[in-house]
Amino acid sequence: MTPAGSGCRLRIVAIGDELLEGRTADTNSNRIQRALGQHLTRAHDVQVVPDERESIAAALERTVPGDLVFVCGGLGSTPDDLTREAVAAWAGVELRERAPLRERLQRRLRERGLPVPAGVMKQAQLPAGMEPLENPVGSAPGLVGSLRERTVALLPGVPGELQGLLPLVVAWLEERTLLPMVRPARLWRTAQVPESAVVEMCRPVRESWPGLRWSYWLTRWGVDVRIAGEPGSDAELDAAADAIDVALSHRTYAREMLPLPLVVQNELLKRGRTLSVAESCTAGLLGGALTDAAGSSGCFRGGLIVYANEAKQSLAGVSESLLVEHGAVSEPVVRSMAEGCRTRLATDYALAVSGISGPGGGTEDKPVGTTWLAVATPTATFAARYRFLADRTRNRALTVAVAIDSLRRVLDAADDVDPFRDDDFWARRR
Amino acid sequence: MTPAGSGCRLRIVAIGDELLEGRTADTNSNRIQRALGQHLTRAHDVQVVPDERESIAAALERTVPGDLVFVCGGLGSTPDDLTREAVAAWAGVELRERAPLRERLQRRLRERGLPVPAGVMKQAQLPAGMEPLENPVGSAPGLVGSLRERTVALLPGVPGELQGLLPLVVAWLEERTLLPMVRPARLWRTAQVPESAVVEMCRPVRESWPGLRWSYWLTRWGVDVRIAGEPGSDAELDAAADAIDVALSHRTYAREMLPLPLVVQNELLKRGRTLSVAESCTAGLLGGALTDAAGSSGCFRGGLIVYANEAKQSLAGVSESLLVEHGAVSEPVVRSMAEGCRTRLATDYALAVSGISGPGGGTEDKPVGTTWLAVATPTATFAARYRFLADRTRNRALTVAVAIDSLRRVLDAADDVDPFRDDDFWARRR
Numbered sequence: 001m002t003p004a005g006s007g008c009r010l011r012i013v014a015i016g017d018e019l020l021e022g023r024t025a026d027t028n029s030n031r032i033q034r035a036l037g038q039h040l041t042r043a044h045d046v047q048v049v050p051d052e053r054e055s056i057a058a059a060l061e062r063t064v065p066g067d068l069v070f071v072c073g074g075l076g077s078t079p080d081d082l083t084r085e086a087v088a089a090w091a092g093v094e095l096r097e098r099a100p101l102r103e104r105l106q107r108r109l110r111e112r113g114l115p116v117p118a119g120v121m122k123q124a125q126l127p128a129g130m131e132p133l134e135n136p137v138g139s140a141p142g143l144v145g146s147l148r149e150r151t152v153a154l155l156p157g158v159p160g161e162l163q164g165l166l167p168l169v170v171a172w173l174e175e176r177t178l179l180p181m182v183r184p185a186r187l188w189r190t191a192q193v194p195e196s197a198v199v200e201m202c203r204p205v206r207e208s209w210p211g212l213r214w215s216y217w218l219t220r221w222g223v224d225v226r227i228a229g230e231p232g233s234d235a236e237l238d239a240a241a242d243a244i245d246v247a248l249s250h251r252t253y254a255r256e257m258l259p260l261p262l263v264v265q266n267e268l269l270k271r272g273r274t275l276s277v278a279e280s281c282t283a284g285l286l287g288g289a290l291t292d293a294a295g296s297s298g299c300f301r302g303g304l305i306v307y308a309n310e311a312k313q314s315l316a317g318v319s320e321s322l323l324v325e326h327g328a329v330s331e332p333v334v335r336s337m338a339e340g341c342r343t344r345l346a347t348d349y350a351l352a353v354s355g356i357s358g359p360g361g362g363t364e365d366k367p368v369g370t371t372w373l374a375v376a377t378p379t380a381t382f383a384a385r386y387r388f389l390a391d392r393t394r395n396r397a398l399t400v401a402v403a404i405d406s407l408r409r410v411l412d413a414a415d416d417v418d419p420f421r422d423d424d425f426w427a428r429r430r
Numbered sequence: 431m432t433p434a435g436s437g438c439r440l441r442i443v444a445i446g447d448e449l450l451e452g453r454t455a456d457t458n459s460n461r462i463q464r465a466l467g468q469h470l471t472r473a474h475d476v477q478v479v480p481d482e483r484e485s486i487a488a489a490l491e492r493t494v495p496g497d498l499v500f501v502c503g504g505l506g507s508t509p510d511d512l513t514r515e516a517v518a519a520w521a522g523v524e525l526r527e528r529a530p531l532r533e534r535l536q537r538r539l540r541e542r543g544l545p546v547p548a549g550v551m552k553q554a555q556l557p558a559g560m561e562p563l564e565n566p567v568g569s570a571p572g573l574v575g576s577l578r579e580r581t582v583a584l585l586p587g588v589p590g591e592l593q594g595l596l597p598l599v600v601a602w603l604e605e606r607t608l609l610p611m612v613r614p615a616r617l618w619r620t621a622q623v624p625e626s627a628v629v630e631m632c633r634p635v636r637e638s639w640p641g642l643r644w645s646y647w648l649t650r651w652g653v654d655v656r657i658a659g660e661p662g663s664d665a666e667l668d669a670a671a672d673a674i675d676v677a678l679s680h681r682t683y684a685r686e687m688l689p690l691p692l693v694v695q696n697e698l699l700k701r702g703r704t705l706s707v708a709e710s711c712t713a714g715l716l717g718g719a720l721t722d723a724a725g726s727s728g729c730f731r732g733g734l735i736v737y738a739n740e741a742k743q744s745l746a747g748v749s750e751s752l753l754v755e756h757g758a759v760s761e762p763v764v765r766s767m768a769e770g771c772r773t774r775l776a777t778d779y780a781l782a783v784s785g786i787s788g789p790g791g792g793t794e795d796k797p798v799g800t801t802w803l804a805v806a807t808p809t810a811t812f813a814a815r816y817r818f819l820a821d822r823t824r825n826r827a828l829t830v831a832v833a834i835d836s837l838r839r840v841l842d843a844a845d846d847v848d849p850f851r852d853d854d855f856w857a858r859r860r
Contacts, residue, residue: 020472022463023647025455029478033452042450045485046478048459055475196547199508216508217448218588224453277714277735283721284707284714287735291713294789294822302741304734305707305717311732311775315745345741359724389542391567392724394590 008068008180009044010036013059015073015083016157019048028072028155028162035166039179041213041228056086065149068178073157075140077120083154084143088127091147095125101132101141108139130154133172137164144172151178181231186241189254191222191405198223201247209240221253221260221401250422253408260404261289261296267411268299268349275407276345277303278316278337280328280354281371286400301345306337316340316352329354329366331374331383338376338383349410350376351403355388357395371399375406377415382406384420438498438610439474440466443489445503445513446587449478458502458585458592465596469609471643471658486516495579498608503587505570507550513584514573518557521577525555531562531571538569560584563602567594574602581608611661616671619684621652621835628653628678635673642670651683651690651831680852683838690834691719691726697841698729698779705837706775707733708746708767710758710784711801716830731775736767746770746782759784759796761804761813768804768811779840780806781833785818787825801829805836807845812836814850 012032018024029046047062049055051074063069074083088095102124109116123140126132130145135156142165143154153169155162173179190198195216202225206214213228225244229237245252253263268275277286287303290296304315309328312318317340322332334354342350355371362368367387374383386402388395409419442462448454459476477492479485481504493499504513518525532554539546553570556562560575560582568591573584583599585592603609620628625646632655636644643658655674659667675682683693698705707716717733720726736742739753742763747770752762764784772780785801792798797817804813816832818825839849 017472018647019459020463020474020476021645022460022467022472023645025457025460026476027455029449030452030455033450035452037452042447042452042480043478044450045480045489046450046456046476048473048476048478050472050475059475194544196507196544196550200547215447215451216510217453279714279717282714282718283726283730284709284712284717284733284735287709287714287737288712288718288826291737292823296713297737300713301738302735302745303714303737304745305714305732307717307721307727307730307732314774314776315732315734344744346744391590391594393722394567396718 008040008066008178009064010040010042011063011067011069012043012046013056013069013071014046014048014157015051015056015071016048017050017080019073020050028157028159031159031163031166032070032072032155035170036179038182041183051080051082053082053086053089056083057090060087060090063150067150068173069150069152070155071152072155072162075123075143075154075156077123077139079119081119081122084122084125084127087147087152087154091127091129093128093147096128097121097125098132099124101126104134105139133165133168135161135165136168137161142169144169183228183231184234184237185226185228186237186244187255187257188225188244188248188252189219189222189258189260190225190248190251191253191260191408192402193223193251195223198225198248198251201251202244205240205243205247208243209236212237212240220397221405222251250409250412253405259292260401260408262293264404264408264411265290265293265296265299267408269295271411273349274299274301274345274347275349275351276301276341276347278341278350278352279303279305280307280312280337281357282353282355282396282399282403283307285396286351286353286403289400289404301347303345304337304341312337315344317344327366329356329370329372331372331385334372334374335376335381335383338374338381342376348378349407351407352376353399353403355386355395355399357392357399359392369395371395373399373403373406373420375410375419377410379415382410382418382420438470438496438608439494440470440472441493441497441499442473442476443486443499443501444476444478444587445481445486445501446478447480447510449503450480457589458587461589461593461596462500462502462585465600466609468612468615471613481510481512483512483516483519486513487520490517490520493580497580498603499580499582500585501582502585502592505553505573505584505586507547507553507569509549511549511552514552514555514557517577517582517584521557521559521582523558523577526558527551527555528562529554531556534564535569563595563598565591565595566598567591572599574599613658613661614664614667615656615658616667616674617685617687618655618674618678618682619649619652619688619690620655620678620681621683621690621838622832623653623681625653628655628681631677632674635670635677638673639666639670642667650827651835652681680839680842683835689722690831690838692723694834694838694841695720695723695726695729697838699725701841703779704729704731704777706731706771706777706780708771708780708782709733709735710737710742710767711787712783712785712826712829712833713737715826716781716783716833719830719834731777733775734767734771742767745774747774757796759786759800759802761802761815764802764804765806765811765813768806768813772806778808779837781837782806783829783833785816785825785829787822787829789822799825801825803829803833803836803850805833805840805849807840809845812840812848812850 047059132141138161306312338352358368369388560573562571572595742748768782788798799818
């Protein structure tokens, strides 16, 4: 086994009929990528193949000497589980039963009072040249070793078992210096700006540091930006990061992998402030998102789902005349919802949303996607009109993200500074 | 383009650095597989490759004449988006700008008041031999056509956009008889029972009809069962379906691809009945799910997010003594929440949930996952204790699914029949 240089390629082969029949998404590849993320920017590729010897062999045939090959799935005890046989045949080595493995399997079954199912003992067989890593979760061990000049790891496809074995595989690889050096990277998480605008804001910086690796991706809350460099490029990354900080400015809600609601939650908890919500079109999704993370009960008190106009009146105290004069999707109504909610729930802040998510309900003045947001603070209430242009589901998700980010902007500035003052909101129409 | 026989192979190429960096799981391949599920049992393989011309070309090079090739991702407007160029180069055809596409893109941007970003106009370029399918959700059109004797479909990688385009692609393929004949199938959607129990309930039927193809999969609401046969096997399918109807009985909420909340919504609308919710641990997710579908305002009125105990008192009218004596996660409190909500929102039905989603907050008596549900009807209130054994996110999702299904069971029986009377709830402990 030769130590892997920075050119070491991670190849993933995910095995299983269920991954090709629309039943199960391959999430294991992502787990493997994340476990190796500090060493390798990304996997070279992922091949998803069925439980068939020829398909598995063909996928392995596409790897080349020097590759780091992770194979997941097909290590169980049913007749479908063919990975061991297929790997041994591809490598031209024998399958050998290991007595300690067989004893461990028998002990496991005895302890659980289970009969020994036909075929389970094939889990004690290993391709020659591989060694077992004990599975902390299930019965199938992980297998690691060198075959045909590739470093190969075989892992079970059950996500919990794979997840349990991954740290052991990474440690095994690190001990043998089979992984490239850790690569430095920097991250920005932004909200309220579309991907194309984020790319545009970063363009001058990107042109000044063409040697860095740039990535952009959409999240539930907005757009993330990451730059990565070669080992030892920290000074270069820091210089570029200063320029990106300026370019993205107040649109950045986190510099690490924190979800937006948790950023707001942490800020509220730090200040001992409380929050409530009044929701029309989102009907609870905003409250749901604000309680995604454990610990949310320290700041989130509750809210009012005021889907029908009668509920806006009876729960949030919106006056009938406002509803009649301006309609449910209007600035006066959303302001009244936020202030009524803040009072009724006795919280420091309240968020209110009222919009037309679609597909029906639009008018010429208020087309589908028209959404009013309001933030009530201890000293002021701010409101803004947005227009989302996606389908019902996505319009509601965008409403949730933008509402939470609006409170984040209040907390970043001050209770009496309008969080809607900037003009970079991607879907806003005043 | 030659009509595809039953030997037609579906090859999927998923493109995107984010799929290889541990950030995003490839869920699109599953969507494609499901969209074609009536015609094809499974995909031949999935290749996940980065946003690089050579990698995309190499993946396409592995397909063969006669294949049906779905390529997803890399159709956006950033410099990373190389799919059009890579496909054109692989096919040896030119990229040509289409004037109607350019005009549509410009109109879209104008409507949104956005500047025209550099590069966006490349979305108006198509490899010669392909035609555009208008994207109902986003800006990038889907592209379909015949290249190098393969039928090729290019779809955007944003899941909502891909999902919106898939029916159009399938219709396009069906019109041209480019898919194998539809395989007749029957579907059952069940709630409240774990997958292993559903498999066990169906086992005798499966043994009586060994020639059918059986599939089981988890959904957001429960477990789906599908049986499929060869073209012409409808009589056999109907006979097996009768037996499965009996085996699954009241656990089936739909025999077609309807989401559970829509089943309940349709039933409420048909009867002119109304619904409200009182949510503690789910903090709005239940209301959010019940308004997923357009038309929900005809029956869903609103609700109370009573996350903090003070909110349970002030909003739902739960007495302080009940909370002190029994705790927030208890039968008396969840009953009081449901009844208080039904009264305050003036609805026919009310659902209430209160649980310990975790990871903290568990005790010996009420471990993490303990959840009380209540259904208040015009004539009675029913409650039951569940215990969910997953993580916080999944425990909350299970609570939502089980709560909605409990109302579905009331609507299927009668307002005064306990929906919790059966003993097959997968996570329940009395």
